[in-house]
Amino acid sequence: MRRLDLRDxxxxxxxxxxxxxxxxxxxxxxxxxxxxxxLRQGNDGAVLPFPPGRLVLATDAHVxxxxxxPGGDIGCLAVHGTINDVAVMGATPLYLTAxxxxxxxxxxxxxxxxxxxxxxxxxxxxxxxxxxxxxxxGRGQADGLYIxxxxxxxxxxxxxxxxxxxxxxxxxxxxxSIGEHGMAIMAQREGLGFVAPIVSDTAALHGLTxxxxxxxxxxxxxxxxxxxxxxxxLNEIARQSAVGMVIDERxxxxxxxxxxxxxxLGLDPLYVANEGKLLAIVAAGDAERLLAAMRAHPxxxxxxxxxxxxxxxxxxVQMTTALGGRRIVDWLTGxxxxxxx
Numbered sequence: 001m002r003r004l005d006l007r008d009x010x011x012x013x014x015x016x017x018x019x020x021x022x023x024x025x026x027x028x029x030x031x032x033x034x035x036x037x038x039l040r041q042g043n044d045g046a047v048l049p050f051p052p053g054r055l056v057l058a059t060d061a062h063v064x065x066x067x068x069x070p071g072g073d074i075g076c077l078a079v080h081g082t083i084n085d086v087a088v089m090g091a092t093p094l095y096l097t098a099x100x101x102x103x104x105x106x107x108x109x110x111x112x113x114x115x116x117x118x119x120x121x122x123x124x125x126x127x128x129x130x131x132x133x134x135x136x137x138g139r140g141q142a143d144g145l146y147i148x149x150x151x152x153x154x155x156x157x158x159x160x161x162x163x164x165x166x167x168x169x170x171x172x173x174x175x176x177s178i179g180e181h182g183m184a185i186m187a188q189r190e191g192l193g194f195v196a197p198i199v200s201d202t203a204a205l206h207g208l209t210x211x212x213x214x215x216x217x218x219x220x221x222x223x224x225x226x227x228x229x230x231x232x233x234l235n236e237i238a239r240q241s242a243v244g245m246v247i248d249e250r251x252x253x254x255x256x257x258x259x260x261x262x263x264x265l266g267l268d269p270l271y272v273a274n275e276g277k278l279l280a281i282v283a284a285g286d287a288e289r290l291l292a293a294m295r296a297h298p299x300x301x302x303x304x305x306x307x308x309x310x311x312x313x314x315x316x317v318q319m320t321t322a323l324g325g326r327r328i329v330d331w332l333t334g335x336x337x338x339x340x341x
Contacts, residue, residue, distance in 0.1 A: 004028045009108040016102070016136025026134060029112055030100075033119040038095070038130035046130040048095055053154040058085035062147045065339040067114065069188045071180075071200030072275075074147055075117035080204045080275060081226065081341060082151040083127055087206035088222040088278055090161040090213065091153035096122065098149050099133040103142035114145065125204040127151070159213070165220040166241035170309040171287035173280045175208065175294055176201070176302040177253040178230050182272035183261045185340045192264075196257040203276030208299045215293035217286035223279045226341055228332040231270040233279055234317045235331045244312020247329070249322050251306045270319075271332050273340045281309060 004024060014021040031039060038046045062078045072080075079096065086093040098118070102111065122128055184200040186192070205224065212219060221241070225233035230252075238245050254269050262269045276299065282290045287305060294300030307319075317329040 004108055006108050006112050011102050011104055011106040011108065011111065011136055013104055013136055013138070016134065022134065029108070030115060030132065030134070033112075033115045034122065034129045034132075036128040036130070038128060046095075048130060050094070051154050053156050054160070056086050056089045056091035056153045056155050056160070057150065058082055058089075059150040060085065060148065062149070062341060063143070063339055064185065064341055065143065066185075066188055067110070067144055069200055070184045070197055072202040073114055073117050074145060075114035076121040077202050077275060077341060078147040078149045079118055079121035079125065079127075080202050082149040083125055083204045083206055084224045084278070086151040086153040087204075087209040088161065088224050089153070089155060090159050090209070090219075090222065091155035092210070093125070093127045093151055093153040093206050095152045096127055096129045096149055097131050098129050098147060099135070101135050101137060101142050101146040101148075103137060103144050104139045106144055111145070121204065125206065127204075127206075161219055161222045163221050163223065163237045163240035166237055166243050166281045166309050167220065167283075168243060168309055168311045169284050170220055170281050171284050171305055172234070172245060172247060172307040172309065173282060173287065173291060173294070174230065174253065174304055174306050175205075175278045175280070175300045176276075177255045177258070178225070178274055178277060179254060179258045179262065179269035179272035181275040182229070182340050183258050186265065187261060192261070198255075198257055198261060201274060201276035203299055205276065205278055205299060208278065208294065208297045211293050211297045211300070212280065212290060215290055217290040217293070218283035219280060219286075219290065220283070221281040225274050225277060225279050227273050229269070229271040229273055230279065231268070231317065231329045232332045234329065237281065238315045238317050241309075242315060244310045244315055245307055245317045246310060246320060246326075247307030247317070248320050251304055253302050253304045270329060275341065284308075
């Protein structure tokens, strides 16, 4: 059988039929790029070693449009997003699984480019894809490609971070500038050309969370503010912990080009998705210690203290504005930026 034509070939329904064409697609495109000892077992599942501790699982579906964007693509995004969901639980990510739903007619060169991106991301992160699945659907049924991923990790007994643990008096920290991923997607989608291009912040954050754990700070909650942005994530935590929060607009790290793009498009950067940032809530006495540990890591250099947790029976999130007033930062309503992760 001839090798896959990665220059001009396209996916057809035989690549999902379970026969020789599907085996060739898996061997030549997926297995060769994502190769590791666990994937080489070649079974319907992987038998894996697992260290002591409690199991943490996270699962994601990735439907971003466009599939390629400044700073990344759906492949590395799928890896980073799931690793981060495990990491913000206080866990060490160990393994990933991946499933691909591919539309008939999808270019093999684009699929290879995406899987290459995934391979680089898992190699850099040290978190292998240990098993997976591939399905092919008819034209018009998948908008090109969807990727589903599941991540497994381990957390020490009593060490997990959780959204219901924020307490009045705690401080709120964000690991860096916000809104870059969502605005990179929007600029690419709408063909907007800015003088300073906006690049997605997509990144695996488990190295940063490991540094945060090692600081010894009393960390209550860690989250990655993806869909719905910082504002929605704060509201989720406020509801889970039955507290209120106040953030300071002047303390929010926002790149000038992101602020300008949001203003141009009538968007609020508080609600724009991030894929390489995290939000941490920490005991007040440990806030400076945690900030120092985060700023010492490449992905936390611009970490900033942005607010505090308060008693509030209404569980409101509020913001002190640059003009000295105060406004409610409510949940996202509607769909500000569709198909961004």
